[in-house]
Amino acid sequence: MPEDMTAPMGDCFDQIARDAVYRAMFTRRDVRSHFTSEAIDDEVLARLLLAAHHAPSVGFMQPWNFIVIRDAARREKVRDLFLAAREQELPEIEEERRALYRKLKLEGICESALNICITCDRQRSKASPLGRWHNPQMDLYSTVCAVQNFWLAARAEGVGVGWVSIIEAQALKDLLSIPEHVTPIAYLCVGRVSQFAPKPDLETQGWGQRLPLPELIMSETFCGQGETALKSTVARLKAVEAQAAK
Numbered sequence: 001m002p003e004d005m006t007a008p009m010g011d012c013f014d015q016i017a018r019d020a021v022y023r024a025m026f027t028r029r030d031v032r033s034h035f036t037s038e039a040i041d042d043e044v045l046a047r048l049l050l051a052a053h054h055a056p057s058v059g060f061m062q063p064w065n066f067i068v069i070r071d072a073a074r075r076e077k078v079r080d081l082f083l084a085a086r087e088q089e090l091p092e093i094e095e096e097r098r099a100l101y102r103k104l105k106l107e108g109i110c111e112s113a114l115n116i117c118i119t120c121d122r123q124r125s126k127a128s129p130l131g132r133w134h135n136p137q138m139d140l141y142s143t144v145c146a147v148q149n150f151w152l153a154a155r156a157e158g159v160g161v162g163w164v165s166i167i168e169a170q171a172l173k174d175l176l177s178i179p180e181h182v183t184p185i186a187y188l189c190v191g192r193v194s195q196f197a198p199k200p201d202l203e204t205q206g207w208g209q210r211l212p213l214p215e216l217i218m219s220e221t222f223c224g225q226g227e228t229a230l231k232s233t234v235a236r237l238k239a240v241e242a243q244a245a246k
């Protein structure tokens with residue numbers, strides 16, 4: 001429970017706790033296909049929202065709101081928005097990948113127990129833009145941190161989360177009565193699942209693969225060579241990651 005976690009525990013977690021944190025990260029999945037009909041208890045949902053609310057935020061502005069969407073008719077309308085947006089996106093996909101794109105399951109809006117739209121209020125604490133004067137987009141990034149907290153906590157609770165971004169933002173705002181100055185950041189399908197897939201669905205379906213991490217590490221400047229020892233260590237750890245995901 002969150003209250004217990006506030007007790008000081010020294011500089012680092014014990015091994016079991018550390019393993020649990022990494023396990024949540026390595027086994028978290030974007031879920032679209034394996035939702036069950038089981039409801040989510042409000043106690044569980046409350047913990048997930050509390051985890052999201054403890055995300056870091058620029059100037060501690062906490063720009064987020066959480067719209068809980070349970071109504072089936074409203075969700076069907078969101079799904080229609082998804083279907084329309086997918087048709088609009090399709091011509092932008094490389095021609096040889098379009099058939100595969102059409103086959104991909106990219107949402108679980110109606111099958112999941114509920115949906116949550118996490119928004120960013122761009123005017124919250126606007127009189128004191130600590131950290132946002134030069135970089136106004138930091139409020140958006142802060143809200144993404146809340147999404148990730150929610151996602152990881154959900155994995156630990158055995159709750160699946162799928163992020164649906166193939167939706168036209170203004171149409172979603174109209175449907176959910178989101179004011180002009182508020183930006184929808186994440187539309188999430190949330191529910192109990194029959195399984196968490198061992199790999200990303202897009203990897204299983206041949207859309208993409210995880211990039212080799214050593215190739216993404218640079219030294220001192222963009223494209224700077226070096227950090228050979230670190231890259232070797234990272235390459236060795238990858239095997240551990242694969243083990244954790246089993």
Ligand SMILES: Cc1cc2nc3c(=O)[nH]c(=O)nc-3n(C[C@H](O)[C@H](O)[C@H](O)COP(=O)(O)O)c2cc1C
Pocket residue numbers: 028029030031032105106107162163164165166199200201202203
């Ligand atoms: C910002 C963002 C938007 C995403 N939008 C979609 C989406 O519209 N539909 C979908 O099926 N997955 C979406 N995803 C999930 C990614 O496809 C998924 O994270 C990626 O394939 C890796 O799989 P994993 O999350 O299971 O590790 C989104 C993820 C992020 C971070």
